[in-house]
Amino acid sequence: MSTDATHNSSSTAGEIEKAFDPKLLVFCCNWCSYAGADLAGVSRLQMPPNFRVIRVMCSARVDPEFVLRAFERGADGVLVAGCHPADCHYIGGNYRTRRRIALLKMLIQQFGFDPDRLKLEWVSAGEGEKFQKTIVDFTNTVKELGPSPYRGGV
Amino acid sequence: MAHREAKIRAALRTVDGERVRWLLGKKGSLTTTGNVFGEIVSEQRYDVVVQKAASVELERNLILQEMEAGPRTIHELHETTNIPKTELVKHIIALKKWRLVEQVGMKGQSPQYVAVPRK
Numbered sequence: 001m002s003t004d005a006t007h008n009s010s011s012t013a014g015e016i017e018k019a020f021d022p023k024l025l026v027f028c029c030n031w032c033s034y035a036g037a038d039l040a041g042v043s044r045l046q047m048p049p050n051f052r053v054i055r056v057m058c059s060a061r062v063d064p065e066f067v068l069r070a071f072e073r074g075a076d077g078v079l080v081a082g083c084h085p086a087d088c089h090y091i092g093g094n095y096r097t098r099r100r101i102a103l104l105k106m107l108i109q110q111f112g113f114d115p116d117r118l119k120l121e122w123v124s125a126g127e128g129e130k131f132q133k134t135i136v137d138f139t140n141t142v143k144e145l146g147p148s149p150y151r152g153g154v
Numbered sequence: 155m156a157h158r159e160a161k162i163r164a165a166l167r168t169v170d171g172e173r174v175r176w177l178l179g180k181k182g183s184l185t186t187t188g189n190v191f192g193e194i195v196s197e198q199r200y201d202v203v204v205q206k207a208a209s210v211e212l213e214r215n216l217i218l219q220e221m222e223a224g225p226r227t228i229h230e231l232h233e234t235t236n237i238p239k240t241e242l243v244k245h246i247i248a249l250k251k252w253r254l255v256e257q258v259g260m261k262g263q264s265p266q267y268v269a270v271p272r273k
Binding site for chain 1: 158204
C-alpha cells in the first residue's frame with residue numbers, strides 16, 4: 001500500500017510536470033501580427049494549442065493593466081505582438097509598446113514573476129512562420145519556467 | 155499571496171500614475187531633442203531613471219494602499235510591506251510634501267499616518 005502510495009506520488013509529480021499546459025495570452029495588432037497569425041493558420045503551420053489570441057487595433061492599445069490583470073487571473077505567459085518598428089499603422093504605436101513592456105518586465109519581477117513570462121515580438125503580415133516559431137519558442141520557455149506563481153508555481 | 159495581490163494593485167496604480175506615464179511619453183523627446191535645457195538623455199540613463207521612478211512609485215503606492223485602510227505607524231507599515239524603515243520615512247516625507255498623507259495621532263511613541271482621501 002505504502003509502496004503504491006510512494007509510486008503514485010512520484011508518478012503524479014512527473015505527470016504534473018509533463019502535463020503542464022501553459023496558459024498563454026497573445027495580443028496581436030490588427031494590421032500586422034493578427035494577419036501573420038492568420039497566415040500561420042491558413043498555411044497549416046503546427047503550433048501548440050494553449051494560447052489565446054486577443055486582437056487589438058494596435059499593440060499600443062495593450063494597456064499595462066491588461067498584462068498585469070492577465071497575470072493576476074492566472075496567465076502563465078503574455079506575448080504582445082506588433083508591427084515592426086517604423087511599420088506601425090498608427091506611425092509610432094509600437095515604440096510606445098516597447099517602452100511599456102520594458103517597464104512591465106521590471107514591475108513583474110517585483111512580484112516574483114520571471115520577466116521571460118512577458119514577451120514582445122514584431123511580426124508582420126507576411127511572417128506566418130515567424131509567428132509560429134515565436135509561439136513554439138514562447139511555449140517552451142514558459143513550460144521550462146513552470147506554472148505562474150498565481151497558479152501555485154514558483 | 156495577499157502581499158502579491160497588494161503589489162499588483164500598487165503596480166496598476168503605478169502604471170496609471172502621472173510620473174511614470176509622463177516619463178514613458180517623453181522618451182522620444184528626452185533622448186533625441188533633449189529637455190528644456192537642451193540636455194539629451196542617453197538611452198541607458200533614461201532606462202535607469204524610469205526604473206528608479208517606477209520602483210519608488212510602486213513602494214509609495216503600496217504604502218498609500220496600506221494607509222487607506224486606516225492609520226498606520228512606520229513599524230506597522232514595515233511589517234506589512236517589508237520596506238526598510240529608513241526608506242519608509244523617506245517615502246512618508248515625500249508623500250506628506252505632496253499632501254497625500256497626514257499625521258493623525260500617536261500610537262505610543264510612534265506617529266500614525268493616514269492617506270488623504272482622493273478627490
